[in-house]
Amino acid sequence: MGWDIQSDVPPQPISMATHTIIFISAEAKPKSVQVPTGTLLADAARQAGVEIGQPCGGQGRCGRCAVQVTQGNVRLRSTLRLSNEALEQGYALACQTIIEGDTTVLVPEQEKIERRLTTDRVAAEVRPPVGYDYPHSQSVRRIHLSLDPPxxxxxxxxxxxxxxxxxxxVGFETSEISLPLLQSLPATLRAGEWRVTAILAIHPERPTASSARIITLQPGHIDEYSPLWGIAIDIGTTTVSLWLVDLISGKVHAQVAEYNGQIARGEDVISRIMFSSKANGAEEMRTRVLETINGLLDTACKRVQIDAGEIIKATVVGNSTMIHLLLGIPAENIRLTPFITTINQPPLLPAREVGLAIAPDACVDCLPGVASYVGADITAGVLASGQNRLEEVALFLDVGTNGEIVLGSRDWLVTCACSAGPAFEGAGVRNGMRATTGAIEDVWINSETYEPVFRVIGGGKPKGICGSGLIALLAEMFVAGILDKAGSVKRDLPTRRIREGNHGGEYVIAWADETETGEDIVLSRVDVDNLMRAKAAIYAGFSVLAEQVGFILEDVHKVLIGGSFGKYINVEKAVQIGLLPDIPWERFDFLGNTAVRGAYQALLDWRERERVKQIASQMTYIELSADNTFYEAFMSAMFLPHTDLGRFPSVSAVLNKST
Amino acid sequence: MPVEIPKDKWPGSIRTVTLGATAADGGTRGLTVTVGGQTALPYMHFEAQSPNPPVVAIEIKSERPEDWSSILTEAWGEALDDPARWAARAQDAGAQVLVLALSANDTPESAVKAVKAVLGASGLPLIVLGPGQPEKDNDLLVPVAEATKGERLALGLCEDKNYRTLVAAAMANGHLVIARAPMDVNLSKQLNILITDMGLPADRILMDPTTGALGYGIEYGYSVMERLRLAALQGDSMTQLPMIVTVGFETWKAKEAKVGEGVPEAWGDWRERGLHWESLTAAALLEAGADIIVLRHPESVRRIKIAIDELMVTA
Amino acid sequence: MALSGIQIYKLLPQTNCKECGFPTCLAFAMKLAAKQVELSSCPYVSEDSQQQLAESAAPPIRLVALKAGGYEVKAGNETVLFRHDKTFYNKPGLFIQVNAADGDIAKKVAAADAYSVTYVGLEFTVDGFAILADGDLGAAVKAVRSASKRPLILIGDPAALEPGLQACQGETPLLHAADPSNWETMADLAKKYQAALVVKADTLDELADLTQKIQARGVEDMVLDPVPAASPLSQSLAAYVQLRRMALKANFRPLGYPIISFPAATGDPVRESLFAAQAIAKYGGFVVLSEFKPELLYALLVLRENIYTDPQKPIQVQPGVYEINNPTPESPVLVTTNFSITYFAVANEIEGSGLPAWLVVADAEGMSVLTAWAAGKFDAERIAKSIKEFDVASKVSRKRVVLPGHVAVLSGELEEELPDWEIKVGPREAVDIPAFYKQVLT
Incomplete structure (x- = not known):
C-alpha cells in the first residue's frame, strides 16, 4: 500500500558504519559523500554540495525536496506529499529520509525561483523629501583637510x-578611527600630499561637541558636489528591497529587489527560526541573507557604475526575526512564549561586523522595532505613511505572511500582529502562485451561468492564481452564489465547474486544455478555508485593536495599506470577502513598500531617524493571544463577509440585489 | 427607603416556535408545544411576562442502547426494546416532547417504521435525530421527513458542513430543523444565517448551542447561551431562536453519572449523583435560557419540572 | 463607572517612562482598565487624576471575608452581571449546617471537615460550618472547634449568639441575622466581636434601610438575606439579580453586599439541590447546606468551579483520551491539541465517519496545532508525555499513533520518544481524516 515503506523493518542495531551517497543530476557531474547511518538525506546533500530546495524548512510539508532513490537503503519518516506512484518509483523527500546504507540518488532539476523585480519597473520615481538639506539633515559629513607636512x-x-x-x-575636539583605517593612514596621507578627504559620522545636532568617527579617508580633495552614497534596505521575509541613494542630493539612483535567499530554508518566519536553531543553521541563514543583499548591491552599483566600497551608510529595516538572523543573534525566543526578542533597538554597527560588502567602517543603522512580531519594517512603515503625524485616527496595515496592524494618530499608537498565513501570497493554496507571469490576477464570474472570465499576468495561458486573483475569486464565487456564507460550495448548482474534489466541493476556474500546466486550475474547500482564515485573522486583528482602545473601526479617517500586497488588490472585492472594513473607498490609500521608504527617509534625515525611535517607544503592542478577544473576533470574521452583516452595508446591498 | 429597581427594556424578542401539528393543521398530534416568545432574560417576571415556559423532552432510541448507564436502563426496563412502548412510558413520566434518536444500524425503512410507531404510541410532538454521521443522517431523515409530511417534527442535526439536504427536506414537508453548533456564539449565529438563506423561515428553527455537562464544559455552553439570549434581546434577529439543550446525552456520558465502580468514595452515592449530574446541569442551563430540555432519566424529569414550575411563579 | 483604557490614558502623564513596568502609558492604562495592576505603580500620576481613578476603582460590592484558623472564605468584589463579560471572582462559600441541640455535632463536623475531592487536579473541601443556636451555642461552637478550624456562620437571636461568639473570639464569623426588630442589638454584637452580619428583610426597600442604619452604627461587613425562607426559585432569582444590578448598574452602595442562601428552607432535598445550583450560578455569596451529602456536595463544587472559571482563557477541552465510535484495541490512536475548535473539528470528522478511534488530546495550553507547535507547546516530548500519562498503550493492541500533518516534522523525534510505537503522519486538515483513515489505517 506504499504508506510507510520501511515501517515493518525492525529497528536496526546502532552502528557507526558510514555509507557512500552518490548524487546524480542532469546539470552537473555526480557528487558523492560519506555519511554515518542515520544521516538525513538533505544533510548529506548539503555536505556533498548538492542544492536541494527546502521551502518549508525541512518539515516535510512542501514536497519540493523530492528526489529519486535509485539504489540503496533508506528509511522514510513521512511520505506526505508523495503519491503511491511516486513512492513506487523510489521518490522520497530529502528532508524526511534517513540513510541506512550506500545510496544512489537522482536529483531532479531544481525549480528556479522566478524573478520579478517589481520595484524596478513599477515603482514611481522617488523624489527626495521637500526641504532635504544635506548639511543639516545628515549624520555623515564629507570634509576636506589640508595637513601641514611633517x-x-x-x-x-x-x-x-x-x-x-x-x-x-573643522572644530572636532575628539575623533575616533578604526584599526584598518590606521593601517592605511600613512599611505593615504602621503598619496594626497597631505591633502585628504574624510567622511565622518557625526552627531548632527551638535557636531563639534561630540566625537567624530572616521568612516573613510581618501587622498586629495574630492569634488564637494560629487555623490555620497548610502543605501536603504528592507529585509522582507519574502523579498529584500534595496535603494541606492545619493546622500548629497537625496536622490534615489537605483531600486532593486530580489527574493530573500533564506526562502530555500523556510517560507515563514517560524520555519526560519526553527532552521536557525539547528546546528550551523544561524550561520547559514545569515550567509544567505547577506548573499542576497550583497548581490543586490552588486546589481545596483553596476547600474550606477560605482564601487560598493563607496557606500558609507546603510539603514536597515525588517521584521524582528529578519534583523536577528541578519545579525546572527539567536532568534529562538521570538517564537516561544512570552515571545521575547534579544534586541529591539540595535546599536550602530560598522559594516565590517555586519558583513555588508560596503565601506568596512560604514555605519549600519538597524532601525528600532517594538516587539517580536512588530519590527522596524512597521515603525519605518508608520513613518513613511505619515500616520504618526495625523491628527485623526488612521489604520495602517502591512499584509504579508504576517499581518501587522497599527491603529492611532500622533497622540497614541497601538499595534498588533496576526498570523494570516501565506494564502494571499499564493502559498498554501493548491493552484496558488506568486504574482508573476501566468498568474490569474483578476476574476469575474457570471452569476447565472457560473462561467468565469479572468485576466492573466503577461496575457498567456494561466499557470495558477496569485493573491489578488484569489481575493477576486473568493469574492466572485460568493457574490455569484457558488459559495454559501460559510464558504462551502453549493453542490446542487447546475454547472459542471462545481464538483466533488478530494477535500469536498471545489470550483474549476480553468480547464486543463486552457492552462499552461495542462491541468485544471481549481479552488478547493481547503483553499477556501485557508483564504477565509487569512482574511478573518486580519479583520479580527484590526477590529480587536479598535475594540481594545474603545475606538469604532468605521470612524477611521484613513486606511493606509503598505506592503507589496497593497499594490494589486481590488478594494471592492477585498471588502466583499470581509478582508477590509466597509468604509468609503476614498479612505483607502495604497502606499506600496512603506518599509523601505521609511528606511530611506531615516537614511537621509537624522530627525526622521529620531522619529522612528519615538514611534517605536510610543507604540503600545497588544498581544492578541493573551485572551479570548481575538479568537471571538476571528470566529466572527470566519464568514462571508462577516457574521455581523450589519458591518458590511455595501456588501449586504449587493447580496440583496443578486437574490 | 424605596429602592428603584433597574429594569431592562429590550428591543428584541425571541421568536415563538411551535412543534407538532394537530389534525386541524394537517398532522396527527394530540397537542402542540410552543416555546419562545420571551422579551426579557429568563424568569425576570418583574420586567416582562414569560409567555411560554420551558418544556421537558425525553430522549428515546430506535433500538436498545448498548452503552447506557445501568441507572438509566433500570429506570426504563423492557421499554428500551420497543420505541413505541418507550414513548408511552416517557409520556407517562412527564415528557412534553419526545426525542427519537435513530441508530447507525437503521435503514431508511426501519427508521420510518420506528418514527411511525412512536407517532402512533404517543400524541406528543416529536423530534427525530439522525445517528450523527452526515451521510447516514441524510439517508435516514429525508425518507422520515417525507413519510411524516405535515407533522411539524423537528429534524436534526443541521451542522455547518451538512445542513442543505436536511433543510430542503424540512422545507418540502412542513417540518422544523435543529441547528447545532459547537459551543460558539458566532458559529450558532452563522448556521442560523445559512439555514434561513436557503429560505426556511426562522420560526422553524430550534438552535442547539451544544452545552457540555457539569464538569465537562458546561461553563462554555452556559455562557454561550447567555450571550445568544442577550444578543437576541438586543435585536440580533439571527439569534432570536428558542434553544434546545441535550442534557441527558451530555451528562450520562460523564463518568460521574455513568459509572458506579472504581470511582472515588468522595463522589458519594452513585444513583443520586447521576441524578444530580443530570438535574443540576439542566437547572443551570434553565437559568441561561434553555427552552427545551432533553433528559434521559424519569426522576430528573420530575425534578426539572419542579424547577420550571417554581421559576414560572410570578410574584 | 469603569473607565476605558483610552480614558485612563488621558489621566496619566503620557511620558512612556516605563517605570511602572509597562512599555507605554497606554499599555499601563489598559492594564488598569482591566484591573490587573494598581495605580500606585505609576510614580508620576497627579493627585487630581489619582482621585478620579480611585472613584472608578472602588468595588461596587463589598468584599466580606470570614476567617478562622488560617482559613478565609471571601465573597463580594464582583464586577460583572455575566461571567462572559469578564469573570466571577470569589466563589460562593459552601457551608454545612449543624444544630446546637444535636448530640453528635463533633462527629458530623469531623466527617464533613475531612471531606476532600479532586477535580481536574484541583482539591475541593467544604468551606465552613453554620451552627443553629437551638441549644447552647457556646458548647456547640466548642464541639465544632474540636473537629474543624474552618470559618463559622452562627444562626440565632442575639441572646443565643453571644455565648457562641465568646467561644470563637479572634475569628471573623458571620452572624445571622439582623432584622427590623433586632438590628440594633445585632449590630452591637457584631461590632463588639468583630463579626460580619447578615441583614435580613423581606423587601429590598427594608433591606437598604437596615444596611444604612447598621453601617451608621459602625458595622461595615454585611451580607444580605433578601428573600423569605421557602420563596419559589423565581423570587430568589429576581431578588439576587436585582441586588447585583443595583450594585453594578446603579452603583447603589446600601445593597452592595454579598448574598447568603439557605436552599434547604423547605426541607425538600430536591429543592435544596436546585436552589443551591441557582445560587451558585446567579450571584450567591455564601450557601448553607442542610447536611453533609458527598454526592450533592461534589456536584455543587464542580458547578461552582465551572461557573467561576475565567472565561477569558482560551477555550480548552480537558486533555485525555477520548473514545470515538466505541474504539477497540485494534483502533488507531490520533493526536491533537486541547484547543476546543481544533478538538471539535477533529472529533466531529471522526465521529461523522463512523470509524472508531482513540483521540488523544494533548495539553497544548489551549492552542491550535500550528500555533502550539510554533510556540513550542506541541512537540514530540509533550505528545509522548500525553500518550504515556494517559496510559494509551494499555488500551490498544496495535501501537500506532497518527500525528496531524501540520507537524509532520515531529515524526522523527516522536519515533525516538516512543520507540515501540508506529508513527504515522496524518492529513493537515481535519476534513481529510475520514479519507486518510480509510486509505491508510484500515
Whole structure:
C-alpha cells in the first residue's frame, strides 16, 4: 500500500558504519559523500554540495525536496506529499529520509525561483523629501583637510596630525578611527600630499561637541558636489528591497529587489527560526541573507557604475526575526512564549561586523522595532505613511505572511500582529502562485451561468492564481452564489465547474486544455478555508485593536495599506470577502513598500531617524493571544463577509440585489 | 427607603416556535408545544411576562442502547426494546416532547417504521435525530421527513458542513430543523444565517448551542447561551431562536453519572449523583435560557419540572 | 463607572517612562482598565487624576471575608452581571449546617471537615460550618472547634449568639441575622466581636434601610438575606439579580453586599439541590447546606468551579483520551491539541465517519496545532508525555499513533520518544481524516 515503506523493518542495531551517497543530476557531474547511518538525506546533500530546495524548512510539508532513490537503503519518516506512484518509483523527500546504507540518488532539476523585480519597473520615481538639506539633515559629513607636512622640526605622528587638523579646521575636539583605517593612514596621507578627504559620522545636532568617527579617508580633495552614497534596505521575509541613494542630493539612483535567499530554508518566519536553531543553521541563514543583499548591491552599483566600497551608510529595516538572523543573534525566543526578542533597538554597527560588502567602517543603522512580531519594517512603515503625524485616527496595515496592524494618530499608537498565513501570497493554496507571469490576477464570474472570465499576468495561458486573483475569486464565487456564507460550495448548482474534489466541493476556474500546466486550475474547500482564515485573522486583528482602545473601526479617517500586497488588490472585492472594513473607498490609500521608504527617509534625515525611535517607544503592542478577544473576533470574521452583516452595508446591498 | 429597581427594556424578542401539528393543521398530534416568545432574560417576571415556559423532552432510541448507564436502563426496563412502548412510558413520566434518536444500524425503512410507531404510541410532538454521521443522517431523515409530511417534527442535526439536504427536506414537508453548533456564539449565529438563506423561515428553527455537562464544559455552553439570549434581546434577529439543550446525552456520558465502580468514595452515592449530574446541569442551563430540555432519566424529569414550575411563579 | 483604557490614558502623564513596568502609558492604562495592576505603580500620576481613578476603582460590592484558623472564605468584589463579560471572582462559600441541640455535632463536623475531592487536579473541601443556636451555642461552637478550624456562620437571636461568639473570639464569623426588630442589638454584637452580619428583610426597600442604619452604627461587613425562607426559585432569582444590578448598574452602595442562601428552607432535598445550583450560578455569596451529602456536595463544587472559571482563557477541552465510535484495541490512536475548535473539528470528522478511534488530546495550553507547535507547546516530548500519562498503550493492541500533518516534522523525534510505537503522519486538515483513515489505517 506504499504508506510507510520501511515501517515493518525492525529497528536496526546502532552502528557507526558510514555509507557512500552518490548524487546524480542532469546539470552537473555526480557528487558523492560519506555519511554515518542515520544521516538525513538533505544533510548529506548539503555536505556533498548538492542544492536541494527546502521551502518549508525541512518539515516535510512542501514536497519540493523530492528526489529519486535509485539504489540503496533508506528509511522514510513521512511520505506526505508523495503519491503511491511516486513512492513506487523510489521518490522520497530529502528532508524526511534517513540513510541506512550506500545510496544512489537522482536529483531532479531544481525549480528556479522566478524573478520579478517589481520595484524596478513599477515603482514611481522617488523624489527626495521637500526641504532635504544635506548639511543639516545628515549624520555623515564629507570634509576636506589640508595637513601641514611633517618635517624634522615637526615629528608629530600621522594620527595626531590628522586629529589636529580635524580640531583646527573643522572644530572636532575628539575623533575616533578604526584599526584598518590606521593601517592605511600613512599611505593615504602621503598619496594626497597631505591633502585628504574624510567622511565622518557625526552627531548632527551638535557636531563639534561630540566625537567624530572616521568612516573613510581618501587622498586629495574630492569634488564637494560629487555623490555620497548610502543605501536603504528592507529585509522582507519574502523579498529584500534595496535603494541606492545619493546622500548629497537625496536622490534615489537605483531600486532593486530580489527574493530573500533564506526562502530555500523556510517560507515563514517560524520555519526560519526553527532552521536557525539547528546546528550551523544561524550561520547559514545569515550567509544567505547577506548573499542576497550583497548581490543586490552588486546589481545596483553596476547600474550606477560605482564601487560598493563607496557606500558609507546603510539603514536597515525588517521584521524582528529578519534583523536577528541578519545579525546572527539567536532568534529562538521570538517564537516561544512570552515571545521575547534579544534586541529591539540595535546599536550602530560598522559594516565590517555586519558583513555588508560596503565601506568596512560604514555605519549600519538597524532601525528600532517594538516587539517580536512588530519590527522596524512597521515603525519605518508608520513613518513613511505619515500616520504618526495625523491628527485623526488612521489604520495602517502591512499584509504579508504576517499581518501587522497599527491603529492611532500622533497622540497614541497601538499595534498588533496576526498570523494570516501565506494564502494571499499564493502559498498554501493548491493552484496558488506568486504574482508573476501566468498568474490569474483578476476574476469575474457570471452569476447565472457560473462561467468565469479572468485576466492573466503577461496575457498567456494561466499557470495558477496569485493573491489578488484569489481575493477576486473568493469574492466572485460568493457574490455569484457558488459559495454559501460559510464558504462551502453549493453542490446542487447546475454547472459542471462545481464538483466533488478530494477535500469536498471545489470550483474549476480553468480547464486543463486552457492552462499552461495542462491541468485544471481549481479552488478547493481547503483553499477556501485557508483564504477565509487569512482574511478573518486580519479583520479580527484590526477590529480587536479598535475594540481594545474603545475606538469604532468605521470612524477611521484613513486606511493606509503598505506592503507589496497593497499594490494589486481590488478594494471592492477585498471588502466583499470581509478582508477590509466597509468604509468609503476614498479612505483607502495604497502606499506600496512603506518599509523601505521609511528606511530611506531615516537614511537621509537624522530627525526622521529620531522619529522612528519615538514611534517605536510610543507604540503600545497588544498581544492578541493573551485572551479570548481575538479568537471571538476571528470566529466572527470566519464568514462571508462577516457574521455581523450589519458591518458590511455595501456588501449586504449587493447580496440583496443578486437574490 | 424605596429602592428603584433597574429594569431592562429590550428591543428584541425571541421568536415563538411551535412543534407538532394537530389534525386541524394537517398532522396527527394530540397537542402542540410552543416555546419562545420571551422579551426579557429568563424568569425576570418583574420586567416582562414569560409567555411560554420551558418544556421537558425525553430522549428515546430506535433500538436498545448498548452503552447506557445501568441507572438509566433500570429506570426504563423492557421499554428500551420497543420505541413505541418507550414513548408511552416517557409520556407517562412527564415528557412534553419526545426525542427519537435513530441508530447507525437503521435503514431508511426501519427508521420510518420506528418514527411511525412512536407517532402512533404517543400524541406528543416529536423530534427525530439522525445517528450523527452526515451521510447516514441524510439517508435516514429525508425518507422520515417525507413519510411524516405535515407533522411539524423537528429534524436534526443541521451542522455547518451538512445542513442543505436536511433543510430542503424540512422545507418540502412542513417540518422544523435543529441547528447545532459547537459551543460558539458566532458559529450558532452563522448556521442560523445559512439555514434561513436557503429560505426556511426562522420560526422553524430550534438552535442547539451544544452545552457540555457539569464538569465537562458546561461553563462554555452556559455562557454561550447567555450571550445568544442577550444578543437576541438586543435585536440580533439571527439569534432570536428558542434553544434546545441535550442534557441527558451530555451528562450520562460523564463518568460521574455513568459509572458506579472504581470511582472515588468522595463522589458519594452513585444513583443520586447521576441524578444530580443530570438535574443540576439542566437547572443551570434553565437559568441561561434553555427552552427545551432533553433528559434521559424519569426522576430528573420530575425534578426539572419542579424547577420550571417554581421559576414560572410570578410574584 | 469603569473607565476605558483610552480614558485612563488621558489621566496619566503620557511620558512612556516605563517605570511602572509597562512599555507605554497606554499599555499601563489598559492594564488598569482591566484591573490587573494598581495605580500606585505609576510614580508620576497627579493627585487630581489619582482621585478620579480611585472613584472608578472602588468595588461596587463589598468584599466580606470570614476567617478562622488560617482559613478565609471571601465573597463580594464582583464586577460583572455575566461571567462572559469578564469573570466571577470569589466563589460562593459552601457551608454545612449543624444544630446546637444535636448530640453528635463533633462527629458530623469531623466527617464533613475531612471531606476532600479532586477535580481536574484541583482539591475541593467544604468551606465552613453554620451552627443553629437551638441549644447552647457556646458548647456547640466548642464541639465544632474540636473537629474543624474552618470559618463559622452562627444562626440565632442575639441572646443565643453571644455565648457562641465568646467561644470563637479572634475569628471573623458571620452572624445571622439582623432584622427590623433586632438590628440594633445585632449590630452591637457584631461590632463588639468583630463579626460580619447578615441583614435580613423581606423587601429590598427594608433591606437598604437596615444596611444604612447598621453601617451608621459602625458595622461595615454585611451580607444580605433578601428573600423569605421557602420563596419559589423565581423570587430568589429576581431578588439576587436585582441586588447585583443595583450594585453594578446603579452603583447603589446600601445593597452592595454579598448574598447568603439557605436552599434547604423547605426541607425538600430536591429543592435544596436546585436552589443551591441557582445560587451558585446567579450571584450567591455564601450557601448553607442542610447536611453533609458527598454526592450533592461534589456536584455543587464542580458547578461552582465551572461557573467561576475565567472565561477569558482560551477555550480548552480537558486533555485525555477520548473514545470515538466505541474504539477497540485494534483502533488507531490520533493526536491533537486541547484547543476546543481544533478538538471539535477533529472529533466531529471522526465521529461523522463512523470509524472508531482513540483521540488523544494533548495539553497544548489551549492552542491550535500550528500555533502550539510554533510556540513550542506541541512537540514530540509533550505528545509522548500525553500518550504515556494517559496510559494509551494499555488500551490498544496495535501501537500506532497518527500525528496531524501540520507537524509532520515531529515524526522523527516522536519515533525516538516512543520507540515501540508506529508513527504515522496524518492529513493537515481535519476534513481529510475520514479519507486518510480509510486509505491508510484500515
Amino acid at each position: 618635517s624634522m622640526d615637526d615629528q608629530t605622528d600621522d594620527w595626531s596630525r590628522l586629529q589636529t587638523a580635524l580640531r583646527a579646521q
